[in-house]
Amino acid sequence: MPAPEMDTMTAAAGEPWPVMVLAHNEERRIAACLDSLFDGEPGRRLEVFVMANGCTDRTEEITREYAVRRPGVHVVSVAMADKCNAWNVFIHETVRTRVPDRDVYFFVDGDCRTVPGSLTRLAQGLRANPSAHAASAPPASGRSREKDRRELLAARALVANLYALRGTFVQALRDNRVRLPLGLEGDDGLLGALIKWNLNPTLGGFDDSRIEPCADAGFVFDSMSVWDPAEWRAYWRRALRYGRRRYEFRLLAPRLKKLGLPGLPAHISELYPESHKLRLMWDGLHTIPNWVALRMMRRHVK
Numbered sequence: 001m002p003a004p005e006m007d008t009m010t011a012a013a014g015e016p017w018p019v020m021v022l023a024h025n026e027e028r029r030i031a032a033c034l035d036s037l038f039d040g041e042p043g044r045r046l047e048v049f050v051m052a053n054g055c056t057d058r059t060e061e062i063t064r065e066y067a068v069r070r071p072g073v074h075v076v077s078v079a080m081a082d083k084c085n086a087w088n089v090f091i092h093e094t095v096r097t098r099v100p101d102r103d104v105y106f107f108v109d110g111d112c113r114t115v116p117g118s119l120t121r122l123a124q125g126l127r128a129n130p131s132a133h134a135a136s137a138p139p140a141s142g143r144s145r146e147k148d149r150r151e152l153l154a155a156r157a158l159v160a161n162l163y164a165l166r167g168t169f170v171q172a173l174r175d176n177r178v179r180l181p182l183g184l185e186g187d188d189g190l191l192g193a194l195i196k197w198n199l200n201p202t203l204g205g206f207d208d209s210r211i212e213p214c215a216d217a218g219f220v221f222d223s224m225s226v227w228d229p230a231e232w233r234a235y236w237r238r239a240l241r242y243g244r245r246r247y248e249f250r251l252l253a254p255r256l257k258k259l260g261l262p263g264l265p266a267h268i269s270e271l272y273p274e275s276h277k278l279r280l281m282w283d284g285l286h287t288i289p290n291w292v293a294l295r296m297m298r299r300h301v302k
Contacts, residue, residue, distance in 0.1 A: 016045035016072060017119060018099040020090045022083050022160075023050050023110030027058040029222070034066055034073060036113035041120060048073045049094055050110065054081020059110075074098075083160075084180035084187050091173055102167045109161045111221060115140050118217035122164035125212040132212040133169035133195045137162040140218030153215060156208040158195065160188035162219040172199060176261055181252075181268040186245030190252065201256035201263075239286065243293030247278050272297045 019037060023030055030050065037046060052060045052075055060075050067073040076094055078086050087107075095105070104123050108114060118137055125135035136158040138149040152159065176199055180187050196206035251271040255263040265271055275297040283290055 014045075015102065016047040017041075017104065017106060017123075018095070018102055019046055019048045019106040019108060019119070020087070020094075021048060021050045021108050021110050022086055023052050023055065023059050023063075024081055024083065025055050025057045025059060026110040027062055029111050030059055030062055031066055032113055033108065033110050034063075034070070036116075037108065037119070038070060040114050040116035040118060044119070046072050046119075047099055049076050049090060049098070050074065051076050051078055051086040051090055051094075053078040053083065053086040080182075082182050084184050085182050087187065088179045091170060092177075092179070095170060096174065101171075104164050104167055105170050106164050107160070107162070108219075112161045112219045113221070114162055115218035115220065118162060118214075118219070119164070121214045121217035122162075125214040125217075126164060126166055129209065129212040131209050133166050133198075133210045134158055134192075135164045135212045135214050135217075137214055137217035137219055139220075141220035149215075153213045156211045156213050158188055158192040158211055160191075161221070162217065163188075169195070178261060179264065179266075181265045181270075184245075184248060184268040185241045186249050189245060189249055193249075193253070193256075197256075199261065201253075202258070202260045204257065239289035240293050240296070243286065243290035244297065246290070247275065247294055247297060250278060251275065269300055272301050275301065 021030075021033060021037075026033070034048065034050075037048060048070075050059075050063045050073065052063065060077060063073065063075045067075070076089065078089055080086075099105075104126060106119055106122065115137075122135040122137060126132055136152065136156075138152045139145045139159070139161070151157070178194065178199065180190060184190060192211060193206070194201070195210045196208060197203065198207060198210060248268050248271070251274050252268070255271070275294065278294060280287070280291050280294060
């Protein structure tokens with residue numbers, strides 16, 4: 001899919017930039033996330049859609065109260081607690097009915113905050129690289145931020161916390177009826193692969209130029225507190241998710257290379273019967289959660 005050169009961005013034409021914010025039970029962080037978007041882009045008009053998926057806390061209520069002060073904020077209430085489903089709803093429903101035909105779309109996780117000017121930097125990255133379908137931002141916080149930052153920039157990778165998609169690529173996702181599998185943990189990994197495959201996985205190799213990493217953009221998040229037992233439980237659940245995403249992609253990638261986009265399952269668990277073919281690999285301290293994640297996938301089949 002060719003990507004025409006972007007002479008002007010949507011905001012330059014007077015239209016607001018559309019921003020998707022994924023939020024599941026983010027009552028403690030959603031207001032700070034929204035503040036960072038508006039404070040970080042003074043003079044820019046933003047149309048922010050908070051995809052509140054399966055929330056059982058006050059996330060939706062807080063966002064609606066925020067929208068009274070910021071009319072550009074909208075709550076999209078999604079019953080299913082699934083980030084991939086919420087992303088699908090935004091791409092195939094929200095974009096089509098509320099913000100169609102824009103040059104650029106931004107994507108943010110509701111538990112993080114954007115570095116000032118990051119949306120502008122991502123838009124500039126797309127303008128500077130006409131062949132890119134996406135622009136990505138590195139982390140600006142975290143204990144391993146320098147290592148993570150170097151790896152993202154070198155690999156031209158994409159992480160779900162903050163990125164932008166060119167409007168023509170969003171249209172191609174809709175035209176090709178691309179939906180992320182429900183239950184998938186590595187949504188950003190799959191999306192990054194689809195971008196580098198130019199939506200044609202059967203061709204094989206990646207075209208890294210399809211993602212433009214923007215060193216001057218970034219996002220920050222709250223670091224884990226070692227004194228809070230709840231944080232340790234959250235850390236363990238996150239380690240299990242990271243283990244599962246690795247195994248899921250090992251099942252999904254060969255299928256997509258063989259079948260192309262039709263190989264995308266409706267739910268990632270459809271591939272779990274093949275998990276018996278996977279082998280546990282040594283990964284230091286992460287070996288234990290990896291082993292548990294693999295057992296969970298196999299038990300799901302039974």
